Amino acid sequence: MTRERKQDVHLDEDELAELESGIAEADRGEMISGAELFRRLEKRKTLQEAAINAWNEYQNTGRYLTEEEADTWLRTLESGRDTEPPTPKAFK
Numbered sequence: 001m002t003r004e005r006k007q008d009v010h011l012d013e014d015e016l017a018e019l020e021s022g023i024a025e026a027d028r029g030e031m032i033s034g035a036e037l038f039r040r041l042e043k044r045k046t047l048q049e050a051a052i053n054a055w056n057e058y059q060n061t062g063r064y065l066t067e068e069e070a071d072t073w074l075r076t077l078e079s080g081r082d083t084e085p086p087t088p089k090a091f092k
Contacts, residue, residue, distance in 0.1 A: 015041055063088035 018041050058064055065073075069086045076083050 015045070018044065058091075061088075062091035064091060065089075 019037055065086055065088050073083065073085050
């Protein structure tokens, strides 16, 4: 017998809108479980937090990589070679 575990969930306006969007997707025929909706919501929240943290880091340090530098480094990693990231430049 599976035992359900209840948990309080607190959603802000954006999270509630995302949940409603997921419900609308389900209404259009795509079956999405509540767990899947929350998984997507958590993933989005994690990505948003990472973006905010990156922006704050840039604001504090002025250091950045160009798109080309980042792409080159990521292609190296994808090829199976472990390498250090390029050294960020400071914004002048």
